[in-house]
Amino acid sequence: MHHLNLTRRELLSGAAAIGAATLAPQVPAQAAAPLVGTQAPGWYRYKVGSYEITAATDGKRSFKLPDTFVTNIKKDQVNEALVAAHMEKDMMTIPYTPIVINTGSKLIVMDTGVGEAAFTGSKGVAGQFHSNIKAAGIDRNAVDLVVISHFHGDHINGLLTPDNKLAFPNAEILVPSVEWKYFMDDAERARQNTQRMKEVFDNARRVFDALNRKVTQYDAGKEVAPGITSVATHGHTPGHVSYVVSSGSSSVYVQADVTNHPALFVRNPGWHAFFDQDPQMAETSRRKVYDMLATEKMMVQGFHYPFPSLAYIEKTGTGYREIPVPWNPVI
Amino acid sequence: MHHLNLTRRELLSGAAAIGAATLAPQVPAQAAAPLVGTQAPGWYRYKVGSYEITAATDGKRSFKLPDTFVTNIKKDQVNEALVAAHMEKDMMTIPYTPIVINTGSKLIVMDTGVGEAAFTGSKGVAGQFHSNIKAAGIDRNAVDLVVISHFHGDHINGLLTPDNKLAFPNAEILVPSVEWKYFMDDAERARQNTQRMKEVFDNARRVFDALNRKVTQYDAGKEVAPGITSVATHGHTPGHVSYVVSSGSSSVYVQADVTNHPALFVRNPGWHAFFDQDPQMAETSRRKVYDMLATEKMMVQGFHYPFPSLAYIEKTGTGYREIPVPWNPVI
Numbered sequence: 291m292h293h294l295n296l297t298r299r300e301l302l303s304g305a306a307a308i309g310a311a312t313l314a315p316q317v318p319a320q321a322a323a324p325l326v327g328t329q330a331p332g333w334y335r336y337k338v339g340s341y342e343i344t345a346a347t348d349g350k351r352s353f354k355l356p357d358t359f360v361t362n363i364k365k366d367q368v369n370e371a372l373v374a375a376h377m378e379k380d381m382m383t384i385p386y387t388p389i390v391i392n393t394g395s396k397l398i399v400m401d402t403g404v405g406e407a408a409f410t411g412s413k414g415v416a417g418q419f420h421s422n423i424k425a426a427g428i429d430r431n432a433v434d435l436v437v438i439s440h441f442h443g444d445h446i447n448g449l450l451t452p453d454n455k456l457a458f459p460n461a462e463i464l465v466p467s468v469e470w471k472y473f474m475d476d477a478e479r480a481r482q483n484t485q486r487m488k489e490v491f492d493n494a495r496r497v498f499d500a501l502n503r504k505v506t507q508y509d510a511g512k513e514v515a516p517g518i519t520s521v522a523t524h525g526h527t528p529g530h531v532s533y534v535v536s537s538g539s540s541s542v543y544v545q546a547d548v549t550n551h552p553a554l555f556v557r558n559p560g561w562h563a564f565f566d567q568d569p570q571m572a573e574t575s576r577r578k579v580y581d582m583l584a585t586e587k588m589m590v591q592g593f594h595y596p597f598p599s600l601a602y603i604e605k606t607g608t609g610y611r612e613i614p615v616p617w618n619p620v621i
Numbered sequence: 622m623h624h625l626n627l628t629r630r631e632l633l634s635g636a637a638a639i640g641a642a643t644l645a646p647q648v649p650a651q652a653a654a655p656l657v658g659t660q661a662p663g664w665y666r667y668k669v670g671s672y673e674i675t676a677a678t679d680g681k682r683s684f685k686l687p688d689t690f691v692t693n694i695k696k697d698q699v700n701e702a703l704v705a706a707h708m709e710k711d712m713m714t715i716p717y718t719p720i721v722i723n724t725g726s727k728l729i730v731m732d733t734g735v736g737e738a739a740f741t742g743s744k745g746v747a748g749q750f751h752s753n754i755k756a757a758g759i760d761r762n763a764v765d766l767v768v769i770s771h772f773h774g775d776h777i778n779g780l781l782t783p784d785n786k787l788a789f790p791n792a793e794i795l796v797p798s799v800e801w802k803y804f805m806d807d808a809e810r811a812r813q814n815t816q817r818m819k820e821v822f823d824n825a826r827r828v829f830d831a832l833n834r835k836v837t838q839y840d841a842g843k844e845v846a847p848g849i850t851s852v853a854t855h856g857h858t859p860g861h862v863s864y865v866v867s868s869g870s871s872s873v874y875v876q877a878d879v880t881n882h883p884a885l886f887v888r889n890p891g892w893h894a895f896f897d898q899d900p901q902m903a904e905t906s907r908r909k910v911y912d913m914l915a916t917e918k919m920m921v922q923g924f925h926y927p928f929p930s931l932a933y934i935e936k937t938g939t940g941y942r943e944i945p946v947p948w949n950p951v952i
Contacts, residue, residue: 596947616927
C-alpha cells in the first residue's frame, strides 16, 4: 500500500500541474473483493462443416519427470526441450481433452478421460470431462455413440461413473477390433512381464466388465459414424486408431495418442514416449500422420495437447510445430 | 446414413468372426440431441504470485482486409502472412481481451473492451467483456480501479453501459496523463485532418464526458497500484502505456497495443499497423518491449492476441513468435 499512496500523491500533483478536468480520486468504500479461486469450465466449441464439435478438458496429470519418459533420449535433452517450450524442468504435465461431436443426427463422444474417481488424489485436477460437458449443455443420457481410440485408462475410465455405473447409459460403445482382441486375450495377458502392462490389461477388463462387455467392435479404416472415418495408427497400443471427421469441405483429424505432449513429440517425432507399446511402429504412424497434416493443412485435435487442443501443423527443421487455432469468441 | 449402416454390418460380421463378447448394438430410442450453438464464456484465470488475473474476451471484429492495413507493406505480402498463420486471406479478425486483476487488496480492471452496444451490428460478437467477467464471478460494482492504457474505443467504450451509465460505478478511473492532455486538447482536435482521427477524439470526449471527466491522471513509469507499474510505450497513440504486473517472483507484461494481431506484428515488428498514430515511434517501442520479453522470458498478456491472449515470446530470424501459455485446467 505504501507504493500506491506514494504514486497517488505523485499522480495528484501531476494532475494539478496539467490543469485538466477535476481529478479528485474516488476512494472505494467497500472491502476488497475476495479472490475467486476457480478456473473457467474447460470447454470450447467449433464447427466442422455442419458438425458441432465440443472439446472438453478432462484436466491434467503432473508428475516428476521419469528418467525414461522418453525411452530413446537422455533426460537432460528432454529437460532442454521442456525449458525451450517454457515448461517446468524435471516435471511432466499431461493434459487430457476428449471431444463430443454432434453431427445433427448423432451425438458422439470420442474417448472419455480418466473418470471422475479414477486417479486417487487427482479429484478436481483430472476427471473433469463429465462436469465440463454438462457445463457445455450436453446431457450424458443423450449420447448415442461412444467411440474409443484405445484402451489406456485416460481414454476409457470415463465410461464409468464413480459408482461403476454407465456414464453414457443410452450409448452404443464402439471399440477397435484389434484392440479388443488383444486386451481381452488371456494368453496376451499372461505374456506381459511388467506390472504396469498387467495393470493396463486388468484396468481394461475392469471397465468393460462393468459394461458386461457390451461393445461393438469396428475395424480400423471403417466409417464409425457418418463422416467419421477411423484410421489405423497402431503402435502406441496394438489396436490404436485415430479419426478423420469431415463435413462439407471441412475436416479435422482426431489423433488420440499419435503423439503425447506436442512440446516433446510433435517437435521431435522420433522421440519414443514411455507409453508407446511398440515405439518403432508408433513412430512410423506418427510420421505418416504428421506429414499428411502439414501437407494437407488439416486441423488436428490432440488428446494430449493443451486445451482446447486444436492446432495446425507446420514442418520444422527437426520435426513439426503445432500452431494453436485461434479461440473463436462466437460459434 | 448409408455408410453407417454398411459399416455396422461389416462390424457385426467382423465381430462374429472374432467371437468376442456379445455385440448386439443398442440403437438409441431418443431423437438426436439438438446442436447447442453457443460458445463457452470466454474467461481464463491464472496466478501471478499471489495475484489472481482473469482474462476475459470482449469478442472480436472481422472486416475485409484494407489495402493499407499495414501501411508500409504491400497487401499481397500481408495476405501471405495471414495464410502462413492459417488465417483467412483478404480478411482481418482482431480479438479483444481486457483483464481483471485481484491483488488481494484491490480489484482492478485493465482496459474495458468496446462496450456492449458500441459497434452497431456486432452485438454478441464484440462487447462481451461485461458478461464474461460476470460469468467469471466478478461483480462490476466491486471494482476499485479501472486502468486505461490509451483512448481508442476498444479500450475505453466499455467504461459505459449501453444506456451511458458508469459500468464500474464504484471505481476510480486512471488514465495516462499524456493521453489525457492530448485528446482533451481542443487545439489538437482542430489540427486533425482525417475524419477517422476526428472521430477518435470525439469518441474519447463522449466517453469521458459521460463520466463527467472524473478521472485520475497518472504519469507513465509510475506504479498505478501495488505491483503494477506503468511503462511509457508511446507511438500507437501519443500517450499509450503498458504495464508490468509483479507479485512475488512472478511477472506478466500487459502490453495493450504495443502490437496489434501477433500473426502480423509480432512476427514482423517492423510492420506498421494502420492504427499506429506515430508508426516509427510505435515500432521503436515494440522492438524494445519484445526484445525485453524474449530476453527475460516474461509472459505477455496481449490485448489483440487470440484469447486467452497469454504467451511467451521467442526471437525468430525476422522478428518474434508468440508461444501461447498452455491452458491450466485448474488454478
